[in-house]
Structures are given as structure tokens and as C-alpha cells.
Amino acid sequence: MPNPILLSTPHMGEQELQFVKEAFDTNWIAPVGPHIEAFEQEFCRVTGANHAAAVSSGTAAIHLALILMGVQAGDEVFCSTLTFAASANPIKYLGAKPVFIDSDRTSWNMNPDLLKTALEKRASIGKLPKAVLLVHLYGQSADIDPIKEICDRYEVAIIEDAAEALGATYKGKTPGTSGKIGIYSFNGNKIITTSGGGMLVSDDPEIVAQAKLLATQARDPAPHYQHSQIGYNYRLSNVLAGIGRGQLRVLSARVAARRRNFEIYHQALGNLPGIEFMPEADYGRATRWLTCLTVNPDLFGVDREQLRLALNDVQIESRPVWKPLHMQPVFAECESIGGAVSEDLFARGLCLPSGSNLTDEDLERVIGGIKAVCKGKKNF
Numbered sequence: 001m002p003n004p005i006l007l008s009t010p011h012m013g014e015q016e017l018q019f020v021k022e023a024f025d026t027n028w029i030a031p032v033g034p035h036i037e038a039f040e041q042e043f044c045r046v047t048g049a050n051h052a053a054a055v056s057s058g059t060a061a062i063h064l065a066l067i068l069m070g071v072q073a074g075d076e077v078f079c080s081t082l083t084f085a086a087s088a089n090p091i092k093y094l095g096a097k098p099v100f101i102d103s104d105r106t107s108w109n110m111n112p113d114l115l116k117t118a119l120e121k122r123a124s125i126g127k128l129p130k131a132v133l134l135v136h137l138y139g140q141s142a143d144i145d146p147i148k149e150i151c152d153r154y155e156v157a158i159i160e161d162a163a164e165a166l167g168a169t170y171k172g173k174t175p176g177t178s179g180k181i182g183i184y185s186f187n188g189n190k191i192i193t194t195s196g197g198g199m200l201v202s203d204d205p206e207i208v209a210q211a212k213l214l215a216t217q218a219r220d221p222a223p224h225y226q227h228s229q230i231g232y233n234y235r236l237s238n239v240l241a242g243i244g245r246g247q248l249r250v251l252s253a254r255v256a257a258r259r260r261n262f263e264i265y266h267q268a269l270g271n272l273p274g275i276e277f278m279p280e281a282d283y284g285r286a287t288r289w290l291t292c293l294t295v296n297p298d299l300f301g302v303d304r305e306q307l308r309l310a311l312n313d314v315q316i317e318s319r320p321v322w323k324p325l326h327m328q329p330v331f332a333e334c335e336s337i338g339g340a341v342s343e344d345l346f347a348r349g350l351c352l353p354s355g356s357n358l359t360d361e362d363l364e365r366v367i368g369g370i371k372a373v374c375k376g377k378k379n380f
């Protein structure tokens with residue numbers, strides 16, 4: 001059996017171990033420590049964010065962001081439907097109600113026109129959502145400007161879930177730095193990883209100070225333990241922040257490697273009948289965190305699932321595009337606006353192995369595996 005080729009695995013650089021060793025050598029193993037602040041500052045430098053709080057996961061960062069935007073039980077939060085469940089789960093932690101918004105075809109992200117119509121309608125009946133949770137999917141920014149314009153008009157806060165889009169750009173800016181709050185993830189499969197971790201950023205220093213307070217059990221400034229609000233244990237540990245500092249130093253190399261994977265796949269497979277790659281919107285640069293494509297079974301010869309299984313048979317891991325949240329059993333009772341685009345992308349979309357540590361031989365194997373099942377090609 002050939003070695004398995006996985007979707008996206010951790011890829012350490014040169015310096016992570018050195019930073020971790022430093023934490024050991026100075027006994028900063030207790031969760032707080034100097035790597036955390038250094039990681040936050042370096043993260044701001046790399047992304048252009050103004051203030052940052054390092055936390056234990058991207059999900060924790062979303063949870064804190066919603067609390068800080070004042071989301072409470074019964075409130076509504078508009079949320080991209082084509083995303084991982086972690087985008088919307090924290091809405092439910094608070095007893096609030098997600099309303100899911102469909103994607104557009106140019107970016108696979110939230111459709112600004114749909115959002116505009118929905119917000120206009122809601123404004124007219126005096127029922128605006130508390131926030132919009134805008135996801136930047138698979139390494140590509142959503143079309144932020146028109147979304148920001150309409151949200152600003154109605155004074156609805158934007159929380160950007162940029163868990164998958166660190167290293168991307170939108171008109172030169174990093175996704176996650178345009179809304180009221182942005183969040184990132186350093187889970188094991190993301191473009192850089194701390195094994196587990198996340199970051200919350202904002203232009204508002206008060207929001208980030210509050211996030212740090214809530215993330216450390218909301219302890220009031222007093223010599224004894226005093227608490228005036230409910231807190232969480234959500235801070236990133238100093239050891240993991242050390243890994244993050246090392247990973248930040250190789251972020252641009254990781255982006256380049258993932259974009260190169262895409263180029264190689266695109267060159268080899270772009271002309272196969274029935275194969276279309278996720279488009280790169282003209283307003284920015286995608287990282288191609290995952291290379292995604294859609295399969296038209298009539299032209300390609302087999303459908304997405306048959307292709308996935310054929311790759312699986314030769315030890316190649318690929319995955320369907322996210323199942324839209326409005327189709328998830330756990331969100332079945334939630335309202336959704338549109339949905340046909342994300343449903344189609346889910347039905348026909350596949351994510352290919354995309355790690356920055358894939359070899360040329362790995363990429364050749366994936367390409368060979370896909371060509372082998374393309375029955376349509378003999379017509380061309």
C-alpha cells in the first residue's frame with residue numbers, strides 16, 4: 001500500500017522548538033508568560049491588526065467576540081452558511097439564533113447582495129440582527145467592502161471569522177482586520193498551527209482588553225479573588241504561543257507553498273471536462289489554504305463522491321466541501337436566506353490534499369488518481 005496523503009497536516013519551521021525550549025528553560029510553563037505578548041505583537045505586525053488577544057482556540061475567540069458584541073439569548077446573528085460548524089456553535093452557546101446566508105459563486109463566501117436585501121427587510125420591520133458573522137472560506141476573503149457598507153448603514157457589528165484565511169489579502173488588507181472583531185485559528189490543519197489555539201483582534205483596545213479579562217476567568221483587579229462577571233479559561237498557553245511565534249516566521253512561505261500546490265493541480269487538471277476550481281476573486285489574493293474544485297458528473301464521468309472514494313482507495317484523503325450549516329440537523333430549525341449556491345457547492349465540491357509539506361510526488365499521485373477516473377476525457 002502507498003503512504004497515505006492527507007488533506008492538511010502541521011508543518012513546523014526552524015524556530016518553533018527553540019521558542020518552546022526557551023519556555024522550558026525559563027520555566028514559563030504555567031500558562032501565562034512572555035511568549036504570549038510577543039506572539040500577539042508579532043501577529044499584529046504580520047496582519048496589520050492593531051490589538052490582539054491569544055486564546056485557546058478559534059472557537060473560543062468567536063465565543064468571546066459574540067459576548068463582547070453584546071449578543072444575548074434570543075438575539076439573532078446573521079452567519080455565512082457555507083462553513084465549519086465552529087463558526088455558528090458559539091451563537092448557540094449564548095442562546096442566540098443564527099440566521100444563515102448563502103454564498104456567491106465568485107468567492108464562495110457570503111453573498112453581499114443577499115445580505116443587503118435581508119438587512120433592508122429587517123430594518124423595515126425593526127428586527128435587525130445583533131451582529132453579522134462573516135466567514136472567509138478556504139483561504140479566500142469575502143467581499144468585505146459592500147458588506148461593511150451595508151452593516152455600517154444599519155450599525156450592525158461585523159465579526160470576521162478568518163480562521164481559514166490568515167495570509168490572504170482583500171484590497172491589500174488582511175481579512176479579519178476590517179470588522180469590529182476578527183478571529184483566527186491555529187488548529188492543526190490550518191495554514192499555521194500552535195497544535196491548538198486562536199487569536200482575537202480589534203482596532204479597539206478596550207475590546208481586546210475585555211477579551212483578555214474574560215479569557216482569564218474575569219478576575220477583578222483586587223488582591224483577593226473577586227469576580228463581577230462570568231469568565232472563561234480561554235487564554236493560550238505560553239508554550240503554545242512559542243510554537244506560534246515560530247510559525248508566524250514561515251507564514252509567507254506556507255502561503256507560497258499552498259498557492260504552488262494549486263498552480264500544479266490547476267495546470268494538470270484545469271482542462272479536464274467537468275472540473276472547475278474555486279475561483280480567485282479579483283479583489284484580493286487567496287492563500288489556497290485548501291485547493292477546492294467542483295465536479296460536473298455529466299462531463300467528468302463520475303460524481304464528487306465516486307471521485308472521493310476512488311482517491312480514498314489509493315490512500316489519498318480528500319473531503320467534500322463544507323456541508324452548509326442550514327442543512328445540518330443541529331441547525332435544522334434555524335432560518336436561512338438563500339441556500340441554492342452553497343447546496344450545489346456541497347453536492348459537487350471536493351477539497352484536495354493541500355498541505356504546504358506535500359512533495360511533487362504526492363501532487364503527481366493525486367493528479368494521477370483524478371485523471372484515472374475521468375471518463376469524460378476520451379471525448380476530448
Ligand SMILES: *Cc1c(COP(=O)(O)O)cnc(C)c1O
Binds near residue numbers: 059083087163196197
Ligand atoms: C477551524 C475553524 C474554526 C475553529 O477554530 P478552532 O481553533 O478549531 O476552534 C472556526 N471557523 C472556521 C471557518 C474554521 O475553519
